[in-house]
Amino acid sequence: MRHRGGIVVIAAVAVAVLLPATALAAPGDLFGPSGTTVVTPEASNQFAGTFDRGTGSREFSDRLGAPPDGGTGALELRTPADGDKVQFITDEVAGPLARFAESSYWAVRDPASTAQEGRAPSFQIAADVNGGELGPQELYLLTYLPDAGPAGEWTRYDLGAGRWCVTQQVGAVDAYQDCRAGGERRSLDEIMDSYPDMSAYAAGANQGAGDGGLVGAVDLIRVGDRTYDLEPSAP
Numbered sequence: 001m002r003h004r005g006g007i008v009v010i011a012a013v014a015v016a017v018l019l020p021a022t023a024l025a026a027p028g029d030l031f032g033p034s035g036t037t038v039v040t041p042e043a044s045n046q047f048a049g050t051f052d053r054g055t056g057s058r059e060f061s062d063r064l065g066a067p068p069d070g071g072t073g074a075l076e077l078r079t080p081a082d083g084d085k086v087q088f089i090t091d092e093v094a095g096p097l098a099r100f101a102e103s104s105y106w107a108v109r110d111p112a113s114t115a116q117e118g119r120a121p122s123f124q125i126a127a128d129v130n131g132g133e134l135g136p137q138e139l140y141l142l143t144y145l146p147d148a149g150p151a152g153e154w155t156r157y158d159l160g161a162g163r164w165c166v167t168q169q170v171g172a173v174d175a176y177q178d179c180r181a182g183g184e185r186r187s188l189d190e191i192m193d194s195y196p197d198m199s200a201y202a203a204g205a206n207q208g209a210g211d212g213g214l215v216g217a218v219d220l221i222r223v224g225d226r227t228y229d230l231e232p233s234a235p
Ligand SMILES: [Ca+2]
Pocket: 066, 070, 071, 072, 073, 074, 219, 220, 229, 230, 231
C-alpha cells in the first residue's frame, strides 16, 4: 500500500485527468435559462467520485426522502470510519468563481448516524488558483462546512452567502479536515478579491475525512440557474 501522501497526490492527478476544465462540458449554456437536470445512476451528467477513499459508499435512494421539489429520493453518502471519504462532483459547473454567488444545496443527516453532532455532508469547489491550464501546485479546494440541521430534516445551505476555507492541495493535506480543524473562512467575494483569476473546474458534495459513522444525503445541488435533482431513477 502506498502511504497516505501518495494516495492524495494520485487522487489530485486523477481529478485533473477525469475533469479537464471545460473539455467535457455538455452542450448548451448551463448558466443561462433556468432548468433542472435529473441525475440518476444511469445518467450521471459527469458526476463522479474524485477523492474517494476507504470504505465509504454512495447510493441513490428513497430511504431518506427528498427536500421540497426534490423528487422522491436523493444521493445517500456513508462514511463508516473516520478515514473514509466519499464525494460526488461534476465539472459541468466549471467557470469563474462568480458562478457560485448564486448556489446552494440541500442535505440531511440520518437520525441513526453515530457521527459527532453537527456533522452533515459538506460542499467543495476544486479550483485552479490562476485560471487557464491547471499546472503543478495550482489546485486549490474551497470547503464549505454546513451547520447541520435537525437530524432527519432536510436543510438548505446557501453557498453564495457561505464562508469557505481555501486550501492549496499539496502533499497529504485534506482540505476538509483542515477546514474542520479551524481553517480560516472567507466569503466568496473575499476569495475573488484575493485570487481574481481563480477558476472553478469541478464542484459537489464531500463527506469525510473525519466523519466516521455519518450517514447523510444530498440533493438539489444548484449553481447559477442550473439545479441537479439526484434521483434513484428517471421520473
Ligand atoms: Ca431528488
